[in-house]
Amino acid sequence: MSQQLSKQRQLITLTNPRSPVSEAFRALRTNIDFSSVDERIQVIMVTSSGPEEGKSTVSGNLAASYALSDKKVLLIDADLRKPTAHKTFTLSNRYGLSSLLSQQVDIEDAIQDSNVPNLSIMTSGPIPPNPAEMMASNRMTAVIQELRQRYDVIIIDTPPLLAVTDAQIVASKSDGVIMVVSYGKVKRDIAIKAKANLDRVGARMLGVVLNNVKRKASEGYYYYYYGN
Template identity: 70%
Template sequence: MESKSKNGRNLITITNPRSPISESYRTLRTNIDFSSIDEQVQIIMVTSAGPGEGKSTTISNLAVTYAQTERRVVLIDADMRRPTAHHTFQMSNRHGLSSILAQQATYHEIIQDTDIPNLQVLTSGPIPPNPAEMMASRRMSVLLNELRQNYDIILIDTPPLLAVTDPQIIASKSDGVIIVVDYGSVKKDAAMKAKANLENVNARILGVVMNNVKRKSGESGYYYYYYGQGDQA
């Protein structure tokens, strides 16, 4: 396993843990925890309706906040078309999730440490010709079951819901889904279609993160994360 000392993406939960934005991530984590009083929420998928809405930033910061509670956390980059986790955490993507699903390696061999205690990352690996088939494979189900035995929280970053079928496949294997919505750009019908796609596979929608909400005058440039019920998407 490989340890990295610098972060490629500015993770505010590390660089400014006392900021209002970092507190919003902790609130999101707490709300997810409280949503699972009666049912286990261990595998959490994070997605969006379209590209550029902030899902990868959200999942990376959420992973940090979970790790800060001393839970063992793994972040899986399952966006095999536009992977970002290896850039965020400045690590190699020579081997990753696709390598495991192609039976070229085990996760023990290629999972990587970050400089954040309790947080490890499974990058996407080489981009395969058949991502959707890989996500639907029995091997993916086996991998997730193995990870359940070794981690408290498993976070999965997927492609946007309206672009490909991969997220719906992963949602059916997850305990819950968070949808990230760019408040300033996403159309309501796109958000509703994304929600419907998840409901079609009986996914459990834990909530919606509203991104780029204007909090008050002078702060519109900041990200702001809001946790709400799934029916508010």
């Protein structure tokens, strides 16, 4: 266990569950759960406006936070261009989402256990030539519907909104979206443009994660803002 966790340094919810950042992820989880009274938020997409804003780190930590609350969780790496989940959890990426969507494997073969109780991972699989087509396919819709029957919570990590259309497509198949914004890196108009892309497909914005805010000059921190 300790050897595996040593390779999961970015998953602070596992390595340091008592830290302020881990508490922030628990607060994020709680806010998502209470964001809807009338309908269940089960499939949650995590994206960002641009690259290197920390969306994959947020996805992994949010998934782990749900798993630690005794929910049966699946993290899907739907970034079929720059996947990271297989590295984060030190898993094989021979088969994954792309293999499943191209009907090379069944769902069972595309899902792997992580070293975290209650948390399963569907890696990206081999990078395909047509990621957006795959995301828009009826097969992707059917896969999500099937997975809804198997898991309490499904977290989907997608590419940045302004880079490609993949995230917009997946947003339309999800119950809600979390957008990660890197503090001091992304200009306000860029973030607004990214949100407008989500609005166009009728996506439900659950909230924004403002990442890399400095609480002290020497200390990195995550700050979360929630809202519709």
